[in-house]
Amino acid sequence: MSRAVEAEALEYLRTHHVLTLATHGEAGVWAAAVFYVNDGFDLYFLSSPASRHALNLEANPRVACTVQEDYADWPAIRGVQAEGVAQVLAGEEEKHARALYGRKFPVVGKLAQAPAAIVKALARVRWYRLAPERMYFIDNSAGFGHRSELCLSPPRRSAPS
Secondary structure, eight states: OOHHHHHHHHHHHHHOOEEEEEEEETTEEEEEEEEEEEETTEEEEEEOTTSHHHHHHHHOOEEEEEEEOOOSSGGGOEEEEEEEEEEEOOHHHHHHHHHHHHHHSHHHHTGGGSOHHHHHHHTTOEEEEEEEEEEEEEEGGGSTTOEEEOOOOSOOSOOOO
16 A cells, blocks of 8 residues: 555545444444544544444444545545444543544634533543554545555554643
């Protein structure tokens, strides 16, 4: 895999905001859209512990996800597909996720200025890291159905801040 494709995929992840998370639990498969931030290829998100996808993660941490836009033209399709494991964060890892998230989504980074409803909701969430085990960058501009597998060998993310 070329470094150029990896850099392009990382830039794509950095400039997008929503990933579709696919989980599996007692009630079956489920997909949910969540805001995310990436650090390298690791993806961080937050969710209510009562959400269906969070309950599914308690039972089965194996997930899949996609990041893409709503394209109308097939040759323009670009995005990321991944599979891996999602886990609840605590301690320094949670602080790291909060800091990253706050830089991408200022309302989280500046809670003193956030509406009360957001502050209240954020007090109840759990923070997660999706550690991809396999990831692909899709780019139909390079050919219909073109996808490149990304190298996920360490180092995958920066040290916690």
